Amino acid sequence: MNVSPSPRPIPPDDLRLSVAPMMDWTDTHCRVFHRLLAPHARLYTEMVHANAVIHGDRARLLAMDAGEHPLALQLGGSEPDLLGAAAKIGAAHGFDEINLNCGCPSDRVQAGRFGACLMREPQLVADSVAAMVESCDAPVTVKCRLGVDDDHDWDRFVAFIDTVAGAGCGMFVIHARNAWLQGLSPKENREVPPLRYDWAYRLKRERPHLQIVVNGGIATLDEATAHLAHADGAMLGRAAYHDPYLLHRLDVAWFGGELRTRSELLRAMRPYIEDQLARGVYLKHITRHLLGLFAGERGGRAFRQVLSEGAHKPGADWSLIERALEVTESFAGERVDAA
Template sequence: MITTAIPAQQLRLSVAPMMDWTDSHCRVFHRLLSPNARLYSEMVHANAVIHGDRARLLAMDPIEHPVALQLGGSEPELLAQAARIGAEAGFDEINLNCGCPSDRVQAGRFGACLMREPALVAQSVAAMIAACDVPVTVKCRLGVDDDHEYARFRAFVDAIADAGCRMFVVHARNAWLKGLSPKENREVPPLRYDWAYRLKAERPDLQIVVNGGIAGAEEATSHLAHADGAMLGRAAYHDPYLLHRLDVAWFGGELRSRAELLRALRPYVESQLERGVFLKHITRHLLGLFGGERGGRAFRQILSEGAHRPGADWSLVERAIDVTESFSTPHAASAA
């Protein structure tokens, strides 16, 4: 069985799954910035999906589509059950994590260490495809530790492709499972985008999205000449306006101001406040919107200091916008 293909346009721009960051509040904000980006949940372990608080773990607003659920795990039956639950919850794609290098992941025999077990990943992917009717995809590294043979990386992909997977997100660096923290694993191992490019050239029927170290619009655009898409991680989170600029450049539309985009979030924020959500859980994702702009520091400060206080509501966000906009408004000259 072969999983359903994802429309090519939906792969051009995507936002990486990021633990503690890409929750539903973050994804709603990113969707307002980029109507065309493909969004991903934080990684959720299959066991948590099956036995945990699904209302929280699988929280999703209809505006988020297309949105993928990323699963962690290494037991085919459990992954299949979790994939079915995720698809029934409305996710448009189920993505298997084969790239996370944290100690917790290694102890649980999933994430990046699965790159040493292609047969198990293939078995898991086949079970997931059989269990749900949405595309099943894989996010992986180039290898782990001292794996420096392209042929080994391609063999891993081929094994998973033979199980029916058609789309791979390639974080184009190795995962070092010993001696580096997860943060260092995102920065220290050298990037080798050429491996992802070569994979696409040699396996043109597969959909290949490049991830890892993409820091700006020009760099993101350059990957489109060699792969099906570019997936941004921390750059999109810390400079979310980058998503809007890329969406306009790649898909068309009118460039909107940061303030206009943020004010479009007001109905969502107020609906969440009515449900008892604290403002701070939403505004933590907004802090980078005015990064690099005059007044950006004041914007962050107002939200950081005020959002946790009891009764904090949209008026705080409006005050932060007003203060920020005041920096770009010429002060009236003294008449005297």
């Protein structure tokens, strides 16, 4: 299949800051919250298998709020025809990017012959990317690791990148660790294999025409900022979820604007939350994404406790969030955001 490269790069400002696709976490409620915190960040869905996009409940699987853009759909799968069809559906649904998962190491994903194990099949990934590029107008991108198991061969890694780039992928998110396919859980795979950011940096130096975003282990503003000297962007994963206020600090530091307090940001969620409650969504499905907002702050534990204990109860509504804020502030003996 003869396919020209992706017709246009992603705008640089849209790549500088992004939030990783995270299973069971980055649903539409989470993304609306993250968009509020970081107006300039690029957001990603949870991974959705191509088969599910084609045959499943699209209203649920592809749910998005109009304010989430720029928003990428991450697909899982290894059959080019199915991935092409799913990419076409995703682009028609309004996603700004279609991303192929070549980094997830879970047993379930391996059993389906997709995720990180695809790094051993660069031509299959290239064929999949080519089918996706041909079927839709949105940029097609890949999120991958440095290699799998004990494979620490730079030439093999860059050959994977070159093969896939030749099929029309112009942007790669590099989770700068290997994926260990045996012996480690998905959680351990995010922590145990050593980070090697230098490979991502070298890739950008040697392939400057590619857009390279660094992912993995980024936990502070200074760490994220340091990556911008070597790559096109930094992607936060667990840090964005467990300490979401970091996203806001990064957005303000990198793009400008006024730093808003945690309480102010959360209260700005009220219209969305009340609209969702009116649609029959239970409060607990939204507040689970808010629990880390006061991470590291005095009163943060009280904030989490009020929400965790009350959000699942029948009739829980916005008043519970106001109570959590009041308890948090009184627990601290002063306004938590006063500084």
